Amino acid sequence: VLEQVMRMMSLVAQEKGVDLTYEAAEGCAVRSTRDELYQVIYNLTDNALKYSAGAAVQVSLRKCGGQVVLTVADRGPGIPEEDLPRIFERFYRVDKARSRAAGGTGLGLSIVSDTVRRQGGTVEAANRPGGGAVFTVRWSAEEGEA
Numbered sequence: 001v002l003e004q005v006m007r008m009m010s011l012v013a014q015e016k017g018v019d020l021t022y023e024a025a026e027g028c029a030v031r032s033t034r035d036e037l038y039q040v041i042y043n044l045t046d047n048a049l050k051y052s053a054g055a056a057v058q059v060s061l062r063k064c065g066g067q068v069v070l071t072v073a074d075r076g077p078g079i080p081e082e083d084l085p086r087i088f089e090r091f092y093r094v095d096k097a098r099s100r101a102a103g104g105t106g107l108g109l110s111i112v113s114d115t116v117r118r119q120g121g122t123v124e125a126a127n128r129p130g131g132g133a134v135f136t137v138r139w140s141a142e143e144g145e146a
């Protein structure tokens, strides 16, 4: 599913002149439908490309302990610390004017959060040292088909 989203988003990235790279470890299986997984990866990558202002975006999927960890990292403006706790709320957007110009409804992250939580996983947002935002999703690792 990750590769499917990346193939699609690489076209968007090309258009925006954003360097989108990804890496995926073997055997990362989580308990999810393909559609839900697609939604989660799509929404986070869509945001990273939308708010990264042309800087590089990196997506990584790896196994860590008993968990599968997805990170989507950009080098955009990041998220003001005071907004971080509210970013997953429905319709919440940091800069109303700028965000509206960038398009969208403010629903993407609430969908990601609802989906991941229903799957028993967690999602968190943080700012990166050196600038930009990083979103981290953790699921418990499953045996079976990735």
Ligand code: ATP
Residues within 6 Å of the ligand: 043, 047, 048, 051, 052, 074, 076, 077, 078, 079, 087, 092, 093, 094, 095, 099, 103, 104, 105, 106, 107, 108, 109, 110, 133
């Ligand atoms: P939609 O996803 O419905 O198209 P949206 O992208 O504005 O609209 P969310 O995905 O829920 O909505 O994101 C909420 C807000 O969080 C965004 O409007 C933006 O202000 C902020 N945000 C999300 N991702 C990033 C990011 N990678 N860098 C900086 N700000 C971000």
Ligand code: MG
Residues within 6 Å of the ligand: 043, 046, 047, 104, 107, 108, 109
């Ligand atoms: Mg969004």
